[in-house]
Amino acid sequence: MKLKGKTAIVTGAASGFGAGIARKFAADGARVMVVDLNEPDANNIADEIGGIAYRCDVSSGNQVSDMIESALTEMGHIDILVNNAGITHLPTPLEEVSEEDFDRVFAVNCKSVYLTARAIVPHFKHRGSGAILNIASTAGVSPRPRLNWYNASKGWVITATRTLAVELAPEGIRVNALNPVAGETPLLKSFMGEDTPETRAKFLSTIPLGRFSQPEDLGNAAAFLCSDEASMITGVCMEVDGGRCI
Template sequence: MQLTGKTAIVTGGASGFGAGIVQAFVAQGARVMIADINGKAATALAAQIGAQAIAQQVDVANGSSVNAMAEAAIAAFGHVDILVNNAGVTHMPTPLEDVSEDEFDRVLNVNVKSVYLTARALVPHMKSRASGAILNIASTAGLSPRPNLNWYNASKGWMITATKTMAVELAPKGLRVNALCPVAGETPLLKSFMGEDTPEMRARFLSTIPIGRFSTPDDMGSAAAFLCSDAASMITGVALEVDGGRCI
């Protein structure tokens, strides 16, 4: 129960890795806001979990929506100890010059601008308490890019650099900032990463992962719970690979 007494916001928390992180946090004793653009899914998961979870519909690329999320969390919990920037999107595997401007803007707004917006909304609150943990869900794509996911790769590379610069600036204020870098997992984005979800494509993808399986929501939840707990109080600015050896 290493998160007993802690409060957290998990964006994109209604499905995939986000739901795994929510469930791990709750299992470790935290109270969690499940923040997701799919408000119905967030509400359904919160109802399934019970009193330790609340739901909030949010568009992480919209400043007013992010501010409302932060205000709702503080009103419900009294304070926010942990922020997980998990919400993310990709474009389909495409030559870099063929990605549409709308797709490019969507990837950058959801994967990049959102980190700025949540920081603007919640870092002052955390500074006022001289305490807080921020976890950015990046990707092995930001460390070892694959062809044809260029702008997604770049957005996750940005997130890793943002994590490190946030960490070095905020450490004297009592805040820690880390990132997780999963390999692709059994989430709604898997088909987008592979282009098509077939046994052949899965076998080809899995052949690049030494452990021989995809990342799971449980893998991400366990790693996230540790990095956001007091057990990791000396760890900041880390981009932890949760990838079965993919980046070796």
């Protein structure tokens, strides 16, 4: 129960890594706002864990501001923000990725981090505490070909995490990131281009521990970094990748 009494917002929490994080936070005692564009699945996760479901497009400044205000109304205060919502473009030569896909990837993966920080940091500063966790990717550390702009967006998240950590540390606010390798989530097929036994075997051959990241793996790491047990840890971008980046 390392998060007992804590309140948390987890974006992209209706499935995949976000759902794993939301479940672990709730199991460890936190009250969780499950945020996603997929409202039915967000409701299912919220019902399962005794949390609050909220529909939000995290690339919209107005919707993000409304989300933070709703969380404060429902929970009284916010201790933890997890920026997990993310998308990718399909494996494609970099010059063939459409401008529309590029804009969408950077709006969801990068702009959302700016928007949520802009909305929540004043609250954290007022309280003199808070934890932000950004879900980046091994793609931002060890890029794969044909995922160029996704790789770049996750590299941006890693740099943003470190600069937020430096600026906000004097205010008692910690900012960290997790770098998962591709996992058993709805995005797996998009990363691989196609989900076949052959493509899975090829992908797994690059991971020394020989398996994909699971939502539970991310939940366990996230719960630690957002808990008081990690009170001396900020600016860390921790791989949860089975050795992929070695």
